[in-house]
Amino acid sequence: MALLEIRDVVKRFGDFTAVNHVSLSVEAGEFFTLLGPSGCGKTTLLRMLAGFEEPDEGQLLLDGQPLNGVPPEKRPVHTVFQSYALFPHMTVEHNVAFPLKMAKVPAEQIKARVAEVLEDVRLTQFARRFPHELSGGQRQRVAIARALVNRPRVLLLDEPLSALDAKLREQMQLELINLQKEVGITFIYVTHDQGEALALSHRIAVMSQGKVEQLDAPENIYSYPKSRFVADFIGQCNLLDATITEIAADRMKVEIAGVGIAEVLPVAGAAVGQQGTLTLRPEKIKLGATLPADVPDEIHFKGKVHDCLYLGDVTVYIVELENGTRIETMLPNAAPGRARFFDDNDQVELAWRFDAGHFLLA
Structure with missing residues (x-):
């Protein structure tokens, strides 16, 4: 009891x-x-x-x-x-x-x-x-x-x-x-x-x-x-509206509104055509001037730095994708003597693993 x-x-x-x-x-x-x-x-x-x-x-x-x-x-x-x-x-x-x-x-x-x-x-x-x-x-x-x-x-x-x-x-x-x-x-x-x-x-x-x-x-x-x-409410999170387009045993494909196709972990009760939200924490997203394109299970998008916020231990970057969607990511300020890796309007690439986010059914 x-x-x-x-x-x-x-x-x-x-x-x-x-x-x-x-x-x-x-x-x-x-x-x-x-x-x-x-x-x-x-x-x-x-x-x-x-x-x-x-x-x-x-x-x-x-x-x-x-x-x-x-x-x-x-x-x-x-x-x-x-x-x-x-x-x-x-x-x-x-x-x-x-x-x-x-x-x-x-x-x-x-x-x-x-x-x-x-x-x-x-x-x-x-x-x-x-x-x-x-x-x-x-x-x-x-x-x-x-x-x-x-x-x-x-x-x-x-x-x-x-x-x-x-x-x-x-x-x-x-x-x-x-x-x-x-x-x-x-x-x-x-x-x-x-x-x-x-x-x-x-x-x-x-x-x-x-x-x-x-x-x-x-x-x-x-x-x-x-x-x-x-x-x-809990921490910082990217909330991306998406629609399920394909379901397999170990993953689903979803079309993120205005962004493109991404893979995610399957969720119980999901059906093709069902709408939902991909929740993606900023720290789960890779950011770089260029990123290796051949890493298994990763999704890649290109964009430019729209804004950034220096927080001491990390810098938060708002990246605008080619279609105008904005995604928040962050980099640790671990390199000595350097606080920012990118400036506004710098061309960058984003990537995350298919299991980095969590899909919520609408």
Whole structure:
């Protein structure tokens, strides 16, 4: 049995349906992420798990026991908010001890458990400091320590890193991964940041308009999106409209609108004449002034550089094919002293393997 089950849950606010018949399960010890754009329903779902909202329909179960109607303070679930919500007049150790005092835990137990959890988040030396004396990352760890001190079955995290700068966010991502492994508590994490979700999660539920579009491991969501929305939302992706022209056992031929014939991996339920979308990640596409034409299983097209974007570790190139279609690709900036390989209007060639993309049926 899964630790947490969400069964056909619906939440409405007036005429607006924020969560629309969502069903999913979360395993014990899992780092599970709810990912999607603003307004997709992920935070509403988290608030229902925390007890701050009640479902209009459906069931929430933890260890097989219903959560519906159970007040937040009686659920073995704690929430870490984006704002941290620390008490400014209390020291770190007093902030962390607060939930235990409210639960009337004996003083000697409080001291031991606070010391244990501060060691887990590497804040022992900051125990007597106040929140204003800490960095953003340290305050975040205090908030996590306070949520963990009661040993909840599930820790809910609502965009906890969004207020941090890029470098600190990366450090905190690594700390969260390590902390989750150490404490073994189930994390349910809400974010709109695709890179963060891919880096942190065992599994991701991608949400849109109150529904789960895809629930899978990060590598499957990235490489094998199940919908055009997921392909477009997760990272950068070329979306090429195409029609199936031929189907064989190990591959299909598709005609990409305005581009030409390409080969792709077959998909279940496909039929000749059926329309769909070829999803092709930029890093799967080769780019060069000239490319060998005799490489097996590769598709080649010619074009010119329309634009480029320098991102430090890579440069993204927008290549306009001879018919005007634009395809995004990228090259790593690995050569010493050189940041750009091509300039606007340079003639180039593109190539990708038949199995580089993923075909979505319309």
